[in-house]
Amino acid sequence: MIKAVVIDDEPAMQEVNRRLLKEYFPEVKLAGIGNSVESGIELIKKEKPHLVLLDVELNESTGFHILQQLKPYSFKVVFITGYDTYALKAIKFSALDYILKPVNEVEFQQAIQHAIDEINQGENQQLQTGVLFETLQNENQGKKLVLKTMDSLHIVDACDIFYCRSDNSYTTFHLANDEKIMVSRSIREYEELLSGHGFFRPHQSFLVNLNHVKRIDKSDGGFIIMKNKKEIPVSLRQKKRLIQLIENL
16 A cells, blocks of 8 residues: 655645545555645645646745655655646656646656556666756856656766657657666657757757757758768758858857
């Protein structure tokens, strides 16, 4: 039996989490609900849960303060947050599980099932949480990105990524040291995540770090020549925008 707690300051969200856990995850026992940083810390210390459903925005504070005061911790966290928050982007950079408000039942099931699988496999998320806190503290500086493969967690500096290549629902990262890392997430997700950090998608199959572009070859429709001599195709639709971005670097 997996023991869980919910920490959320909205009664309606508390009830949603309670109902969905009961309906879809009978193997999960809800041991209690907290509604603040203080009550959340007390609840976790008392119940020692395997799983914590943690609201990011808690009254005048955040759920991150709970994690900071309980380090190192042995439970798995699934964050609950709204759209378009900086915290959500930091969570994505860290490859941590989250549920968006308003809650979609399918997405809720996917996030909780993934968390349960990792609990059963004995996986620890300390490294990912370390990246999360670093991202939150250094909003305008270079970012670290957690890439999860079947057997490893890779912590990569965004500045070391030359380009990404899409293969259906998989994305392969090509790094500065010629290392390649393939993850089972779409390139569109990484385009959204890295768009504010010097990355551009010149072609449906590629996402490039503009800081590693050596030159643009305008012949034969257009190619990007990377500093590692790799050639990246440029779609006709993106060619003008690419040139404008390069000129403004």
